[in-house]
Amino acid sequence: MNPIPAVDFRPLLEATATECRARLDELFARGHFILGEQVRNFETELASALEAAGCVTVGNGTDALEVALREAGIDSPKQEVIAPALTAPFTGIGIAGSGARVRFADVDPETLLLDPADVAARVTKRTAAIVPVHLYGQPCDLGAITKIARQAGATVIQDACQAHGARHKGKPLTAYSPYVAYSFYPTKNLGALGDGGAVLTSSPARAKRMREFRDGGRRGGQVSFVKGINSRLDEMQACYLRAFLPHLAEWNAWRVKLAALYGEALAGCDAVRPVQTGPESVRHLYVVRAKKRDKLRAHLSARGIGAGIHYPVPLHVMPAFADSGLRRGDLPNAEKAAREIVSFPLYPYLEESAVLRVAEEIRRFY
Ligand SMILES: Cc1ncc(COP(=O)(O)O)c(C=O)c1O
Numbered sequence: 078m079n080p081i082p083a084v085d086f087r088p089l090l091e092a093t094a095t096e097c098r099a100r101l102d103e104l105f106a107r108g109h110f111i112l113g114e115q116v117r118n119f120e121t122e123l124a125s126a127l128e129a130a131g132c133v134t135v136g137n138g139t140d141a142l143e144v145a146l147r148e149a150g151i152d153s154p155k156q157e158v159i160a161p162a163l164t165a166p167f168t169g170i171g172i173a174g175s176g177a178r179v180r181f182a183d184v185d186p187e188t189l190l191l192d193p194a195d196v197a198a199r200v201t202k203r204t205a206a207i208v209p210v211h212l213y214g215q216p217c218d219l220g221a222i223t224k225i226a227r228q229a230g231a232t233v234i235q236d237a238c239q240a241h242g243a244r245h246k247g248k249p250l251t252a253y254s255p256y257v258a259y260s261f262y263p264t265k266n267l268g269a270l271g272d273g274g275a276v277l278t279s280s281p282a283r284a285k286r287m288r289e290f291r292d293g294g295r296r297g298g299q300v301s302f303v304k305g306i307n308s309r310l311d312e313m314q315a316c317y318l319r320a321f322l323p324h325l326a327e328w329n330a331w332r333v334k335l336a337a338l339y340g341e342a343l344a345g346c347d348a349v350r351p352v353q354t355g356p357e358s359v360r361h362l363y364v365v366r367a368k369k370r371d372k373l374r375a376h377l378s379a380r381g382i383g384a385g386i387h388y389p390v391p392l393h394v395m396p397a398f399a400d401s402g403l404r405r406g407d408l409p410n411a412e413k414a415a416r417e418i419v420s421f422p423l424y425p426y427l428e429e430s431a432v433l434r435v436a437e438e439i440r441r442f443y
Pocket of ligand 1 (some may be wrong): 236238273
């Protein structure tokens with residue numbers, strides 16, 4: 078039996094080899110490796126694909142969050158930023174990088190997305206921003222979250238690092254707030270072959286300032302006008318991303334199709350309960366809550382099937398965030414989910430027969 082790894086880039090690389098090579102040939106002919114025409118063109122192409130007014134690429138998704146926060150005027154420990162506890166640690170790291178204090182809120186027990194009611198309960202006079210994370214490809218309730226932010230005088234910075242191509246209630250994500258952060262970590266719906274990230278914005282003026290900020294606060298010369306950071310997408314990653322971007326819709330559809338197949342193949346298997354999603358999810362991951370989760374993973378692993386956990390430890394109980402003011406027991410939905418969730422293989426070019434085999438092994442385990 079062939080193994081079914083948690084991720085496999087080889088078929089994707091084969092399918093795009095000609096386009097990648099053509100872009101790399103352009104890059105080598107030009108010999109300009111930082112902030113050149115590949116990055117410039119990719120920014121234009123991504124802004125257009127995601128219907129945003131501007132796109133500013135950076136070195137990774139963590140920096141995208143930090144750059145957006147700094148552009149929103151958030152840089153002091155007197156300011157608080159509310160984020161969900163169930164997310165990649167980098168959501169919290171990006172917020173901490175801005176200089177603000179991160180305050181964690183609980184997630185909805187069914188969708189595992191930031192719970193607006195819990196956010197509202199945690200707003201204080203210091204709340205400067207709210208960071209909804211569109212976890213597993215599913216957009217958060219942006220209507221409710223932007224309303225809370227408006228009342229609090231806070232900015233919404235969306236963490237869309239797992240949601241490339243997702244829209245909310247038929248509108249692009251930048252229709253809801255001026256900053257949407259993306260990561261191009263290789264496993265993402267749109268991934269590079271290394272690190273990368275971007276802030277998509279509804280404001281050309283903000284895009285201009287963030288473009289300077291990510292390049293040391295420079296404006297094309299050798300003078301820094303603000304103490305920015307050095308976080309630039311490199312030209313080679315932009316080559317790959319330009320080759321992959323035209324496939325994004327097709328790859329998202331592939332994920333959606335496989336997720337539906339998992340749903341059908343596992344229907345009636347009461348030991349696994351899919352995390353609730355809506356029709357606008359781009360299905361970054363296929364996540365279920367599973368009985369005997371760790372034994373199930375070991376069973377699958379012994380049969381060559383990779384299954385991950387996103388994420389095993391909520392941020393408020395990680396040592397790095399010991400100063401969050403929260404302890405184990407304080408965010409029960411995130412904590413319970415972290416004990417139960419497991420992600421099954423789901424990526425473009427994964428065959429339907431592989432999904433059926435994973436489902437069969439899950440049934441056999443129970
Ligand atoms: C939800 C979320 N936020 C932020 C990040 C950070 O992105 P990066 O790894 O590109 O810094 C990631 C990816 O790791 C993520 O999944």
